[in-house]
Structure formats: C-alpha cells, structure tokens
Amino acid sequence: MDLSTRYLGLALRSPVVASCGPLTGRLDTLAELDDAGVGAVVLPSLFEEQLTHEQLEIDAMLSQSAEGFGEAMSFFPDLSDYNTGPDRYLDLVADAKERLSCPVIASLNGTTEGGWVRYAKLLEEAGADAIELNVYLVAADAEATTEEVEARYTDLVAAVRPEIAVPLSVKVGAQFTSIPASMQRIVAAGADGLVLFNRFYQPDIDLETLEVTPNLVLSTSEEMRLPMRWIAILYGRVQASLALTSGVHTSEDLAKALLAGADVAMTTSAVLKHGAAHVGVLLRELEHWMAEEEYESVTQLKGSVSQEATADPAAFERANYIETLSSYTTPFRT
Numbered sequence: 001m002d003l004s005t006r007y008l009g010l011a012l013r014s015p016v017v018a019s020c021g022p023l024t025g026r027l028d029t030l031a032e033l034d035d036a037g038v039g040a041v042v043l044p045s046l047f048e049e050q051l052t053h054e055q056l057e058i059d060a061m062l063s064q065s066a067e068g069f070g071e072a073m074s075f076f077p078d079l080s081d082y083n084t085g086p087d088r089y090l091d092l093v094a095d096a097k098e099r100l101s102c103p104v105i106a107s108l109n110g111t112t113e114g115g116w117v118r119y120a121k122l123l124e125e126a127g128a129d130a131i132e133l134n135v136y137l138v139a140a141d142a143e144a145t146t147e148e149v150e151a152r153y154t155d156l157v158a159a160v161r162p163e164i165a166v167p168l169s170v171k172v173g174a175q176f177t178s179i180p181a182s183m184q185r186i187v188a189a190g191a192d193g194l195v196l197f198n199r200f201y202q203p204d205i206d207l208e209t210l211e212v213t214p215n216l217v218l219s220t221s222e223e224m225r226l227p228m229r230w231i232a233i234l235y236g237r238v239q240a241s242l243a244l245t246s247g248v249h250t251s252e253d254l255a256k257a258l259l260a261g262a263d264v265a266m267t268t269s270a271v272l273k274h275g276a277a278h279v280g281v282l283l284r285e286l287e288h289w290m291a292e293e294e295y296e297s298v299t300q301l302k303g304s305v306s307q308e309a310t311a312d313p314a315a316f317e318r319a320n321y322i323e324t325l326s327s328y329t330t331p332f333r334t
C-alpha cells in the first residue's frame with residue numbers, strides 16, 4: 001500500500017501530519033511521532049508578541065530607558081509556559097531537523113506586518129522545511145471593513161513570502177464570508193498551501209470571579225465535517241496544497257479527509273488523548289480500509305469524493321440543508 005503524499009511540494013511518507021501542539025514542542029515526543037510514522041511535524045507557533053517583545057526589550061536596553069522597558073514588559077503575554085522564546089525555538093527547529101527523519105515545519109503566529117516577519121528567514125536558516133503562518137485573527141473592530149480585515153491576511157502573506165525560499169502554508173479559521181474567494185486571494189498573495197481550519201477558542205466567564213477565562217477543550221470527530229466540506233469544495237479549484245485540521249481522531253476521519261481532497265490530515269487532540277503511537281494505529285487502519293476498498297495508494301484516494309468528483313455536487317451545498325433536516329426522524333412517542 002502506498003501511503004505517500006505530496007504536501008507543499010514535499011514528498012511525505014504518510015498523510016498524517018502532527019499539527020502544532022504540546023507534543024510537537026519537545027524533542028522526545030517529536031521523536032515518538034516520527035517513529036509512529038507521521039508524514040511531517042509542525043512545531044508550536046512562535047508568537048508575534050514574543051518577537052516584538054524581544055525587539056522592544058533590545059530597544060529599551062539600547063536606549064537605557066527604564067520606562068520603555070516597563071512598557072515593553074506589559075505587552076508580553078505569559079507564553080513562557082508554552083514555549084521558551086525565540087532563541088530556544090530556533091534551537092528546537094535545528095535539533096528536530098537533525099533528529100527526525102520526516103520534514104519539520106515551523107509555525108509563526110501573527111496578525112500584523114512588522115519586523116517580526118524576519119523570523120521566517122531565521123526559521124528557514126535553522127533548517128525548517130516549510131513555514132506555516134498561523135493567522136489567528138479575531139476581527140472585533142467594527143470600524144474595519146471586510147476588505148480591510150481580509151487585506152491583513154494577504155498583506156501578511158505578501159510580507160513573509162519574499163523572506164523565504166521554502167514553501168509557505170497559511171492556517172486560517174473558517175470565518176470568511178466567501179471561503180473560496182478569500183482562499184484564492186491568500187494563494188494569489190503567495191501561499192503554497194492552506195491549512196483549514198484553525199479552531200478559534202471561545203473564552204468563558206467564571207461565575208465566581210466574574211473574570212473572562214481561557215477555555216481549551218480538545219476537539220471531537222464531529223468537528224472535521226466543517227473543514228472536510230470546504231476542502232471538498234476547494235479541491236481542484238485552488239492551486240495550493242490542502243491540509244485538513246480539526247477533529248481528525250480516527251482512521252475513518254483520516255480516510256474522509258483524503259477522499260474530500262486533503263493532501264494531509266493533521267492531528268493534535270487525538271495524539272494528546274492517546275499518545276504519539278496513535279498515529280501508527282491511524283495508518284494501519286487506513287491501510288486496512290484501503291485494501292478492502294481496493295485502493296492502492298493515497299494519491300488514488302485523494303479528492304475522489306471532492307465536489308468536482310462526486311456524482312452529487314449539490315450535496316456539499318444548500319441541497320444538503322434540506323436533505324439533512326428531512327433526514328432527522330423523531331423517535332416514536334405514545
């Protein structure tokens with residue numbers, strides 16, 4: 001069975017990619033993921049706030065301004081528990097590159113253009129095989145129009161693109177008015193791949209302290225339907241690699257992602273729940289299913305139930321709404 005796939009122009013041995021998360025932030029767990037057969041790993045994001053903070057710190061030290069330094073400190077969210085800052089991050093890229101047999105993708109998170117995008121170059125120099133730009137943008141400003149908000153994505157991609165020679169993927173949430181049009185624009189700005197979709201975490205309110213608190217719940221398989229639909233619609237229509245992220249837990253989820261048209265399926269929650277070895281289970285079960293269905297390769301599988309390939313393209317659109325509603329059967333009541 002040939003499980004190999006191409007993603008961002010890279011030849012991967014398998015279609016399961018370990019997406020950003022705690023397990024891709026440590027060399028020992030990265031090695032476990034590699035041993036379990038992942039096609040590639042994406043290291044946790046290095047955040048714009050960390051990078052601008054470092055620059056502000058340097059500026060403050062150079063100008064010997066205690067006031068400037070204090071101000072710089074106040075911009076810095078507490079990321080120290082999550083990753084260890086820019087220098088250690090570059091070391092992690094280099095160490096992962098040396099230790100792992102699969103490609104290593106580094107991730108940069110930010111929403112504005114600025115000096116921090118030069119880190120893309122440093123990540124490449126440290127050995128990253130590709131850069132994933134994680135644009136986690138909560139468009140809360142009522143003065144900013146849709147065009148202005150969307151221009152932030154394309155401006156950012158256009159700013160990072162010339163910094164690097166390696167492929168660039170862009171990870172986005174699902175909140176666009178027209179996903180196909182917006183994705184086309186991101187690709188036209190220079191993205192080689194789209195990672196669909198990031199999960200936007202919703203904050204909670206603590207009823208005792210009345211504070212707004214972070215709330216991270218791991219995904220479930222249900223959530224893969226949203227990216228699956230849009231990958232199925234985008235397949236063959238955008239000139240970019242497609243990665244499905246959110247809700248890939250089982251080999252069934254993995255098979256569906258590929259059938260819809262994903263080049264790779266990414267996983268974070270499932271490996272956090274079951275450990276790195278779960279990747280091996282996903283791949284063995286996928287092979288088993290492919291053999292039963294008489295598929296010989298992932299390439300053959302990819303996109304075979306995309307919108308352009310399926311006998312019923314409307315099933316990915318509005319027709320599905322009516323069918324879904326009428327498919328619900330109320331339990332019989334006496």
Ligand SMILES: Cc1cc2nc3c(=O)[nH]c(=O)nc-3n(C[C@H](O)[C@H](O)[C@H](O)COP(=O)(O)O)c2cc1C
Nearest residue numbers: 019020021044045134219245246247248267268269
């Ligand atoms: C604890 C944790 C940390 C994460 N950190 C990052 C990150 O640094 N950058 C990023 O792009 N995504 C991050 N993610 C999102 C995952 O990469 C992934 O896109 C998301 O969890 C959906 O996939 P899943 O359903 O397989 O978990 C994180 C997820 C979790 C659970």
